[in-house]
Amino acid sequence: MxxxxxxxxxxxxxxxxxxxxxxxxxxxxxxxxxxxxxxxxxxxxxxxxxxxxxxxxxxxxxxxxxxxxxxxxxxxxxxxxxxxxxxxxxxxxxxxxxxxxxxxxxxxxxxxxxxxxxxxxxxxxxxxxxxxxxxxxxxxxxxxxxxxxxxxxxxxxxxxxxxxxxxxxxxxxxxxxxxxxxxxxxxxxxxxxxxxxxxxxxxxxxxxxxxxxxxxxxxxxxxxxxxxxxxxxxxxxxSGHGEFVVTVERAQEALALVKAQQWGKDARLDTRGALVTSAPGKRGRDLNLFLVNAGFVSETITQSTQDLEQVFLELTNSGTGGVQ
Ligand SMILES: Nc1ncnc2c1ncn2[C@@H]1O[C@H](COP(=O)(O)OP(=O)(O)OP(=O)(O)O)[C@@H](O)[C@H]1O
Ligand SMILES: [Mg+2]
Known part of the structure; x- marks a missing residue:
């Protein structure tokens, strides 16, 4: 910063x-x-x-x-x-x-x-x-x-x-x-x-x-x-700002549930339909627990890493140019 x-x-x-x-x-x-x-x-x-x-x-x-x-x-x-x-x-x-x-x-x-x-x-x-x-x-x-x-x-x-x-x-x-x-x-x-x-x-x-x-x-x-x-x-x-990529059945339903949480309000589905979200307490295991308790058993949970070139393009194409 x-x-x-x-x-x-x-x-x-x-x-x-x-x-x-x-x-x-x-x-x-x-x-x-x-x-x-x-x-x-x-x-x-x-x-x-x-x-x-x-x-x-x-x-x-x-x-x-x-x-x-x-x-x-x-x-x-x-x-x-x-x-x-x-x-x-x-x-x-x-x-x-x-x-x-x-x-x-x-x-x-x-x-x-x-x-x-x-x-x-x-x-x-x-x-x-x-x-x-x-x-x-x-x-x-x-x-x-x-x-x-x-x-x-x-x-x-x-x-x-x-x-x-x-x-x-x-x-x-x-x-x-x-x-x-x-x-x-x-x-x-x-x-x-x-x-x-x-x-x-x-x-x-x-x-x-x-x-x-x-x-x-x-x-x-x-x-x-x-x-x-x-x-x-x-x-x-x-590092992907501490987000996780979750493959899970009924991803749309899981997304709606997660988005209703304070920690999950920026959640979204990626192009392959996987759920991308922050985790409660920033920990993958807590995210897993939350989903399981809500009836969603995830196939995989991985920490999101960003494609560097994508990060660079996002930072330089935004046109805002402000210090972050
Ligand atoms: N002598 C100059 N007179 C007028 N404008 C200039 C001059 N030198 C640079 N500029 C302008 O200043 C801006 C920054 O140019 P600069 O050469 O510093 O960019 P750069 O990041 O080094 O780009 P590149 O990756 O192409 O080398 C550009 O819009 C350029 O047109
Ligand atoms: Mg130059």
Missing amino acids: VENVMTVPAANTLPSLTGDVVLHTNNLTKQYGKRIAVNNLNLEVYRGEVMGFLGPNGAGKTTTIRMALGLIAPTSGSVAILGQDIASHGSRILPRVGALVETPALYLYMSGRNNLRAVASVLGGVSAARIDTVLDLVGLRARQKDRVRTYSLGMKQRLGVAIALLQDPDLLILDEPANGLDPAGIVEMRDLMHRLTAEGKTVFISSHLLTEVQQICTRVAIINLGKLVKVSTIEDLI
Whole structure:
């Protein structure tokens, strides 16, 4: 759930319950003419997590990321990274952020290693040992001498992440790094993200497909029409709000009975005629007992899980865009 966010105190004074806030947007807003691309966005990303930033095309993800990186100025609101305001302390704090915004700019005719060397020479202060380290991290050591032209899409994306890692940043901001990857590429990306968090990195990763990032992320923030609509763990997103699916004879009768109860007023039948309902005391066994006592012997009772893509569509198609 999203709450009003207070000013971020110095990192070492933050409560351990939520961990350190590494990225914090405060009423962040960007307006282009009459169109509000990002609308009062309040978001916190904690140290060591991989947070997904999800939304359909045009939702405002890239605009948010550009503001977080100081590439464009907000119309109002602010971004703090590691407790420091980007507008006033950007030059100090942004070197601690690695970024990949949309597709990485790579020299296709050069090797992976030479791409890294080219960027390193522009940045300055990056050792050859660091280049070895990032090649290892992204799993491209064995292919470092091959031209990037011969790389798969997933390898190119990982080389982009390697570039973002050159300065050993605390926070990685990746805009659609899984875009177009096949399932194997997504697994490689997930493994890479796990290696990064094991190193103490924090990752903020955008996508327009929930299925793409559900394996990669620990939490997701969903944005639609520039507004935050949900912040949740993947687990909670699919838990189905504590509902149960009951297959039972005379389902219509059972539905009428359940709907008459306070805990069952949202009950309904699904497309296959099964009863979908909350339970008294939120426990499946109590629901079972209730039904049996009323003369309904259920065939099966299972906890409802939601199809992630369906959840995402429901959240982003509603058009209300309000914080829930
Ligand atoms: N420079 C700009 N000038 C005018 N409008 C813009 C500009 N940049 C973005 N927008 C608008 O702001 C909204 C958000 O765009 P943004 O690129 O942030 O979306 P996104 O979530 O990254 O989408 P995608 O998944 O397609 O990458 C869109 O309506 C877009 O048309
Ligand atoms: Mg985008």
